[in-house]
Amino acid sequence: MKLRKALINYRGKRSQKTMAELFGVSQQTWSAWEVGRATPPAKTMQKIAKMSKKSVRTLFPDIFN
Structure with missing residues (x-):
């Protein structure tokens, strides 16, 4: 697990x-999302990205590498 x-x-x-x-x-x-034990659904990832003004790839790099 890697911290996000x-x-x-x-x-x-x-x-x-x-x-x-x-x-x-x-x-x-x-908490599980932050430590990489779990990943939010795609729709939730998009919502977090929009609200944070960061890309999904930036917020959840372990998913895309």
């Missing part, structure tokens, strides 16, 4: 719980 640093940076000082609520998932799910 761009996703963590997008969260900033907000809690994982806050981010999870924003995207309609549990805190544990958001």
